[in-house]
Amino acid sequence: MRLCLPYPNPILKTPAASVPEITPEIRDIWAEMVEVMEAMPGYGLAAVQIGVPLRLAV
Structure with a gap:
């Protein structure tokens, strides 16, 4: 199980990519x-x- 990233982790400010389709x-x-x-x-x-x-x- 992954853990939550602590602030100020740079990924928290990186734009997230959209999900074009639901895959496995x-x-x-x-x-x-x-x-x-x-x-x-x-x-x-x-x-x-x-x-x-x-x-x-979620």
């Missing part, structure tokens, strides 16, 4: 994001917060 790899990233979000005290998570520069959020 995207589904795997999304599932990992749900796992990370549930382990953290929060209500949502962006892919960029775990080092994945894609426009995904």
Whole structure:
């Protein structure tokens, strides 16, 4: 499981790429994001917060 990147990690300010289609790899990233979000005290998570520069959020 990936960890949330701490501020001021530069990737947090990097524009994220759009996701043109949902592939098995995207589904795997999304599932990992749900796992990370549930382990953290929060209500949502962006892919960029775990080092994945894609426009995904849970």
